[in-house]
Amino acid sequence: MQQIFNFIFKNSNRILFLLLLGISLTLTIQSHSFHRSKIISSANFLSGGVYEKVNNINEYLNLKTQNDALAVENAKLKSLLFNKKDTTAIKKLDSLKGVKPSDIVVSKVIHNSYNSHENYLTLNSGELEGVKPDMGVINDLGIIGIVDNTSPRYSTVVSILNIKSQINAKIKKSNHFGSLIWDGKSTGFVQLIDVPRLASIRKGDTIVTGGQSVIFPENIGIGTIANIYTDNKTHYYIINVKLFNDMTNLGHVYIIKSKDREELINLEKKEKNE
């Protein structure tokens, strides 16, 4: 017994080191697995609060560009509105489906990262506004990412610039589906893989979100085709997509609350259980 205690006292530093190393490696490995098991995220009170304060100051520095962007978006929406056949007509609610299928929460990016392989954004809206994990995040140009973790007032988002992110997307004109991934190289480009060779595609074609995912509504812009390769092993196309969004400069974003989501998730869960 005495010897055991002696051993522990003599090697207390080493034991402490191994213990703490164990904890930190567990945290690392957990964050590498795709499932939402991240314990430490910036969606908590401390880091969310600090980021919000810092962002409040930073915002003043690029007020002008943000205003311009909002004005451009406004103009686009106005032109849509004016070119309608009857500008005063209010859309009638579908009596069968009830309210429209998705709702939108306006939010702001308070922390943006784009220089590592796994990039996350922090937004300043959380559970109090009804944000839940797995909701899609977009802005006026295109998609941004998917909500990962939430706290009462903040949430983190898996950016599309994250090697773990995988989003269903399609080619706008031909409806061929593929998965959108990121190879971790350039912040301006993502890759669309698993597109069958049958698809007739050309440089400059538009890529939009597909209708197969619950997260994003169909036909939200992503980018345009920059280069096309063929995978040697699978003989599917690998397409380099130039993003519409500048992911290094994000301001206001919209979180999409899909009304059908709960129903679809429940349905899928039921199917898995059977």
Add this chain to the structure above:
Amino acid sequence: MNSTLLVNIFRFVLLLAVQIIIFNNMNFLGYISPFPYLLFIILYPVNGNKSGLLIASFLLGLIMDMFSNSGGIHTTACLVLAYFRPFIFKFSFGLSYEYQTVKLNDVLTPERFSFILLSVVIHHFTLFILEAFQFSFILDILLRTLLSTVFTLLICITIIYLIKPNKR
């Protein structure tokens, strides 16, 4: 004794704040970012409590991870650096480093430089290896480690020169 504790706590908070607010937003060429917060571990008193250093660097890394959404990579890198610090001391200053009180925040000598260089390399290499975790990125990791090391080193030395505490 008490004043060293206070100085260390102050350094801990200040370095973290500067790292999070300023240096985390620095990206030269898109992917080179400096991590001068590890100066806390480098500048920790040579004869200070070792388990204290381990726990402090664990917390340091944990807070960094929390702010950068990176799981546990900063924590692991800081711990590894804190644990190997005595060995780096031995390597850079010779075997009897504990008796001749080594002062790091002073004029840059080859010994001091090699100590800081080794610390930064160990920290960054652990960090970037854990960050990518995939061998397809091995060249990328080496490049990032190299460039970030140079960058962090420059900033660390600048900071040490800027805040030399005992100027008599």
